[in-house]
Amino acid sequence: MNLAKTMSLSASVAALTMSTAAFAQTEDRFFDGPYIAGSVGLETPDDSGNDRLVFDTNGDGDFNNTVATVAGADAFSPGFCAGSAVSAASAGCRGNELNEGYSLRIGYDRHLGNGPVVAGLLIEGSRPGVEEFTTGFSTTPASYTIGREIDWAANVRGRIGVAPGAGRALFYATGGVGFAKIDHTFTTSNGANSFTPTDSGDWEFGWQAGGGAEVMITENLGLGLEYLYSRYNDDDYSVAVGQGTAPATNPFLLVSGGTDLRGSNENFDYHAVRASVSLRF
Helix, strand or coil: CCHHHHHHHHHHHHHHHHHHHHHHHHHHCCCCEEEEEEEEEEEEECCCCCCCEEEECCCCCCCCECCECCCCCECCCCEEEECEEEECCEEEEECCCCEEEEEEEEEEEEECCCCCEEEEEEEEEEECCCEEEEEEEECCCEEEEEEEEEEEEEEEEEEEEECCCCCCEEEEEEEEEEEEEEEEEEEECCCCCEEEEECCEEEEEEEEEEEEEEEECCCCEEEEEEEEEEEEECCCCEEEEECCCCCCCCCCCCCCCCEEEEECCCEEEEEEEEEEEEEEC
């Protein structure tokens, strides 16, 4: 074999070796490129023992007043609780419950350099279905419950993580911003006053943060588990209480002829644990 043939053969072997190594490296990078994913999970509001109804009795826009009777006593002395009322006469609530939520996302991941670090960006639409209720009890006796539910949400999140070893598993942190449509309800056992809700369903700004893991079970199909904490603004909804058929001595009417009420928590916070299925291209 002459020198030219030897060099040609050596070059061919080297090229084949490099090509095989590059192919193997590409095959190990399961988290490069675009994907779509769907998830289902359990979601629950971040209940707080401090949640209550707050009141604006003088119409100045500040919800820092006490609804008082003619004798000056607190008309809501029975108290408040997180959840919906068990009965009008008992200051007790049924707690807020877990609900199912669903989401669909599209995203793109990329290895940073030749190491195991992976960064990505995703857009997600979800139907959380999470509900939260806050109830107050008056001395009448009567109950007053504000409910809120996240109907739809749309978010953009980044994520960064590591895919160690063979690269089939990704462990990541995620966070981003978005908007949620929050629907509100109001129920009461008070049949005397009039009640006029405002801004019952708005899109509100918020943010999310969490983390999770994803494992590729084939070249294109992955399974994941994720925890996500979400917080959205919710400070627009209120209920205007008017006279209705109540006498002028009604506690809601004594200061200015009416009272506005709302929930004390101006954010809607909830936790979600989701299982996901992803398809990579």
